[in-house]
Amino acid sequence: MKALRSPRLWLMVWGGLGALGLVYVIIAASVQTSPRAEPSALRLDESLLTGAMAKFDYAFPARGAPQVPFMAGDRQVTINDFKGKAVLVNFWATWCAPCVKELPSLDKLQAELGGDDFEVVAIAADASGPEKAKEFLDRHGIRNLALYSDARLRLVSEVNTVGALPLSILYDKNGKEIGRLLGEADWASPEARRLIESVIEGAQ
Numbered sequence: 001m002k003a004l005r006s007p008r009l010w011l012m013v014w015g016g017l018g019a020l021g022l023v024y025v026i027i028a029a030s031v032q033t034s035p036r037a038e039p040s041a042l043r044l045d046e047s048l049l050t051g052a053m054a055k056f057d058y059a060f061p062a063r064g065a066p067q068v069p070f071m072a073g074d075r076q077v078t079i080n081d082f083k084g085k086a087v088l089v090n091f092w093a094t095w096c097a098p099c100v101k102e103l104p105s106l107d108k109l110q111a112e113l114g115g116d117d118f119e120v121v122a123i124a125a126d127a128s129g130p131e132k133a134k135e136f137l138d139r140h141g142i143r144n145l146a147l148y149s150d151a152r153l154r155l156v157s158e159v160n161t162v163g164a165l166p167l168s169i170l171y172d173k174n175g176k177e178i179g180r181l182l183g184e185a186d187w188a189s190p191e192a193r194r195l196i197e198s199v200i201e202g203a204q
Contacts, residue, residue: 048198052126052189056170058179061135065175068155070123072148079121080175086118086199088187090168093126094136098184100174103142105188110144113193117173117200120187123148125156125165172199 049056065079076102090106092099103122110120122145124133130149137147150156160167162182170178178199186192 003086029111042102045198046172048191048195052186053181053191053195055183055185056179056181056195059171059177063177065171066155066158068151068158070148072146077148079171082119082121082171083175084173085116086196087171088120088168088196089171090119090120090122090166090187091150092122092124092162092166093124093130094128095126096165100140102166102184102187103137103140103145105186105192107142108142108188109192109196112188114144115195118196120145121148122146122156123150125150125153127151127153170196170199 005130067078069076069078071077079087088106088109090102092103106120106122114120124130124136124147126133126149129151130147133149134147137145156165156167159169163181166184167180167182168185168187169180172178
């Protein structure tokens with residue numbers, strides 16, 4: 001009992017605990033992951049969200065693209081198949097009046113910016129199937145958008161908890177969600193172009 005009251009003993013105990021704490025801090029600092037070099041949705045400029053893009057919401061936190069497949073012609077793909085380029089995924093349907101109004105601006109955006117660094121992936125979230133979706137696009141003069149289909153509504157159900165259309169989600173070249181816009185927007189507007197070019201160029 002006398003040993004337990006020894007100041008020297010308690011000094012050694014507290015000193016040992018302090019040393020253990022210091023070792024823990026050093027180890028934690030050494031294994032901490034460094035900041036990612038890839039673009040981050042959280043560093044995008046709020047000043048880009050004006051005009052036609054005023055309703056665009058940045059992802060917080062940044063989310064990876066879901067691995068739910070959809071159809072590109074007769075083959076299955078996922079959003080991650082487009083890694084290496086920025087992608088604007090747009091969900092639309094033949095019964096959706098705002099989609100009809102929005103699609104020409106998406107078609108124009110694809111014509112102006114589409115290529116190795118960017119693509120508009122307009123997915124028909126429509127149970128009527130890809131044939132009806134193709135007829136719809138042809139009838140409305142949409143020439144630059146490839147036909148993608150989610151007739152079983154699996155992908156749109158995964159990403160769209162609200163259930164309304166149209167829904168547009170912007171992903172960076174690493175498949176991370178930059179943000180989304182629910183409802184109709186003018187994607188051929190200068191504001192939309194500035195936002196998308198900032199992602200293409202990695203201007204975070």
